[in-house]
Structures are given as C-alpha cells and as structure tokens.
Amino acid sequence: MDLDLEGLAARAAEAILRAQGKTVAFTGAGISAESGIPTFRGKDGLWRRFRAExxxxxxxxxxxxxxxxxxxxxxxxIVFRAKPNPAHLALAELERMGLLLCTITQNVDGLHQAAGQKCVVELHGNIRRARCTRCGYRVEFKEPPKEVPPKCPRCGGLLRPDVVWFGEPLPEEAWQKAVQLALSAKTLIVIGTSGIVYPAAMIPQLAKQNNATIIEINVQDTPITEIADIAIRAPASKAMQAILTEVKKQLTQ
Structure with missing residues (x-):
C-alpha cells in the first residue's frame, strides 16, 4: 500500500463526513475476533471433531x-463473556455523532448492541435468543441454558437457536432493510467479512452499484477488495480507532 494507516484513515474520515449521515457499516466475524469470539472458518473454528457446517x-x-x-x-x-472491543465502540460513537446511519451485521453475538448502537440489522439472527419449533415463541437468554435442549416456557415444544443455519433463507424483514440501507448509503464501511457468504455478500455490490464509496477494513484481501475505494489492511479495532480520531480532527478544522 502506498499510504500509511493515518493517510488511509484520513481518506476514510473524509468519505464518512462527505456522506453527511448516510454512512452504513457492514460487519462480519473479523470485528468480533478481537473480542475473543472464534470464527467459523479460522483455526479455532472446530469444536470437538465437528465442523460448524x-x-x-x-x-x-x-x-x-x-x-x-x-x-x-x-x-x-464465549459470547456472554465477551465485551465490545474498540471497533464496536467506535461505530457506536459514530452513530451517536449522527455520522453512522446503521450497521448491518452477519454476526450473531449482539456486541454492536452491547456497545450502545441503536440501529443494528442482524442478517443471521442472534445467539442470545431461541425460538420454539412448535409455536414460534421467542426467548431471550441472560445466560447459557443449563439443561439442553431447552423447552419452550409457553407450550413445552423444543427451542432452537434463533439464528440462520446453512441452507436456510435470511429473515425477510432484515434482508429488505439491509438492501434499502445498502442502496441509500453514500459510504459503506465493510469490516471483517470474508465476502463469500451469500446473499449477505451482495451488500457491498449493491452499495457500489449505487455509487457509494466503499471502505474495506480487513487483515487480508477478499473478493470485496476489487470494488473497494479505500482498503485498510489492519485489525478492525486499530483501523476504526484511527478513523474515529481522523473524523474528530477533521470536524475541528
């Protein structure tokens, strides 16, 4: 890269300020890895001898x-022990400042909300919730269930995690809202996503087709890199803290 982190962060900050509140974030497992949550596909993605898939x-x-x-x-x-990291907190601060419209996430850990964000679209559900396979009743957990599999408190049916599994469609309402946000964004910050899980991976493509500036934050190149206007090769926390610092600096100039 021909620019250091500070230079790239300054360009990203310019794009966020230029968007005048129409910046949207799109996050994947990489943003939560620094909070100690293992990814499906990383070296820590195995449990006993089973693959997530x-x-x-x-x-x-x-x-x-x-x-x-x-x-x-x-x-x-793991999720209940995890705390939002500086990347989550930076997004929450940008939202409070009126510069970030919303965050679309593929993550199921609820850390964006824990950081204080109000607008979060969860494409793949939330691991802190379960829903009844019989009556559809939803339960929110304050701690992991002691007995498994847990039963529905309303009808006694079997509860299942309220997440999207492989082979299942995304929740229609969440997907439609994500598409609307992508199409309305003037700047899209893509953080820690592999860009290979569809249909979620279409979000950056939709934003790009509508002439949004794409900022990609990832430790390595992804399929999204080809359409990124600004590619920052750094951990999410380091990159987002640098961008937030630059935003505040530019606001005072």
Missing amino acids: DLATPEAFERNPKLVWEWYRWRME
Whole structure:
C-alpha cells in the first residue's frame, strides 16, 4: 500500500463526513475476533471433531438436538463473556455523532448492541435468543441454558437457536432493510467479512452499484477488495480507532 494507516484513515474520515449521515457499516466475524469470539472458518473454528457446517443445519438439529445445543451452549458461554472491543465502540460513537446511519451485521453475538448502537440489522439472527419449533415463541437468554435442549416456557415444544443455519433463507424483514440501507448509503464501511457468504455478500455490490464509496477494513484481501475505494489492511479495532480520531480532527478544522 502506498499510504500509511493515518493517510488511509484520513481518506476514510473524509468519505464518512462527505456522506453527511448516510454512512452504513457492514460487519462480519473479523470485528468480533478481537473480542475473543472464534470464527467459523479460522483455526479455532472446530469444536470437538465437528465442523460448524455439520452442526449449524436443520438436518443436524433434527438428528441430534442435544449435540447441536451443546455446541451452541459452548458458543454462548464465549459470547456472554465477551465485551465490545474498540471497533464496536467506535461505530457506536459514530452513530451517536449522527455520522453512522446503521450497521448491518452477519454476526450473531449482539456486541454492536452491547456497545450502545441503536440501529443494528442482524442478517443471521442472534445467539442470545431461541425460538420454539412448535409455536414460534421467542426467548431471550441472560445466560447459557443449563439443561439442553431447552423447552419452550409457553407450550413445552423444543427451542432452537434463533439464528440462520446453512441452507436456510435470511429473515425477510432484515434482508429488505439491509438492501434499502445498502442502496441509500453514500459510504459503506465493510469490516471483517470474508465476502463469500451469500446473499449477505451482495451488500457491498449493491452499495457500489449505487455509487457509494466503499471502505474495506480487513487483515487480508477478499473478493470485496476489487470494488473497494479505500482498503485498510489492519485489525478492525486499530483501523476504526484511527478513523474515529481522523473524523474528530477533521470536524475541528
């Protein structure tokens, strides 16, 4: 790269300020990795001898709901211990400043909300919730369930994690809102996503087609890099803190 982090952060800050409140963030597993949450595809993505792709499916749940819930309870223990990191906090501050319209996330950990963000579109659900397979009732957990698989407090049916599994469609309302945000964004900050999970990976493409400035923050190149106007190769926390610093600097000039 021909520019250092400070120079790239300054360009990103300019794009955010130029967007006049029409900046949208799109986040993936990379933003939460620094909070200690392992990614599906990283070296820590294995649980016992199982791959996520073998457990996060309706078929796996039908075969062995106890096994699937044991995995989710393990993941929930990690998520409930995790705290928002400086990248989450920087996005929340940009939202408070009126510069960030909303965040679209592929993550299910709820850390954007924990950081104080008000507008969060969850494309893949939330691991802190479960829904009844019989009556549809939703339950929010304050801690991982002690007994698995848990039962619905309303009808006694089997609860399942309120997340999108492989082979399942995205929630229609969340997807439509994400598309509207992508098409209305003047600047899109893409943080820590591999850009290979569809249909979520279409979000940067939609924003680009509508002439948005694309800022990509990732430790490595992704398919999104080809359409990025500004590509920052740094961990999410370091990059977002640098951008926030530059935004504040430019606002006072």
